[in-house]
Amino acid sequence: MRRKEGKLVPLEISILAAISQLCQQGKDCYGFQIAKKIEELEGRTFLSGYGAFYRALERLEEMGFLSGQWEDPDVALEGNRPRRRLYDLVVKESITPVSLTDETKPEVLRFGTAEA
């Protein structure tokens, strides 16, 4: 999908909504957990490719919606699995960054913090 400057694509909006819910539930926000949440929220199979999904997360980080940090290696070692990258919403109370246009705002608010 061709991106318009300053606008979010549907996948990014879904990710923000999922992370918002996960944060409220006090759960860790990492790749697979977010994808699972999106499936749950949208009521259908997660339809993104792996790469596209993580690139959307990366863009959201770059745009300042999300902050991400790598999990403590010891925790991953204990779980005998690869390290996860944990995400958090930068503005938790109301997702209204400047770059969010009127067109995308209602979507995020519907899934995200405003509804909660």
Next chain:
Amino acid sequence: MMRNLLIGVTLIFTGLGVKAYLLDVVKAVVLGWVWLYTTCASERGERQRLLIESFLHDEIAYLEDQGYTPAEIAVRIIGHWVRGLPSDAKWGLPFYREMFGRKLLGWSDAVRYFRTPKYVIPTLATLGIMNWAYYDSQNGRPLLGWFGINAVTICMAVLIFNYKRPLVRRILNGLFGTGILSMIGFVVWMTVRYRAYELHDFWAILFAMAALSPVIVVVDKSWRTRLFRGRWWLVIVSWVLIFAASLGSSQAMTGGVKSFFEVWAFAAILVVSMLFVVGIFTLATGALWHGGIKGTAAGLRLISAGLQRRR
């Protein structure tokens, strides 16, 4: 529709008796693809590889907990993978383009400063022409007789054009020394075997050959240093002595200077004609090669710039 498709494919896989190891194969394929399209993206690529590996691990663990069979999990993973293929390729392509552009730039520099072919190619071209001339003169007989000469010429060309390298210089010095000693030995043998010392022209040719030694001395710095310790005037003195000795021997043996002039005229014509023929071809092929190198380097740089600008 997608869901039905997934169920259908799952049933086919299950029906075919897909084993658990298929999951490992599928995982390897997906990670292999991820490596392929991210390998040129340095840090970002590395990050994506780690993230996707982690995702796959979590996904497989979760689905196994949920009681999915390996075939079902494999189908689901393949579904994700296939859906992402176009987007992944689109994302990875600019990195490949940039990497290729950088490589082209490197090749361009390598071509510009690639000394050996710059000199060896004209030598080979000249050798080729000489081979052809020989072949033509032999009415199509095989060139096996010239194989040794060709091989030695190529080896010598490679050595001479790399004479700045210390190892090559040592080899060349050794070869020059051995060559001179062999020549002296050969001449002595010929002289005794065929009683060449009875011929006046033999002595004149011998002097002419001896006259070549100052050329070697002038061309090769190490020999010059070794023999004359940098005193250039000794080279001139050597030549004067050689001419004087040649003239003296001609006068003493034939009672005139005719033999002297004949031999030196012959030597001069031989050298000049050789230089002319070989020189013309070497210069022509050298110019072509030089132009080719410059053109290729410039072309590679242009393509590289074009590729990198499109990024």
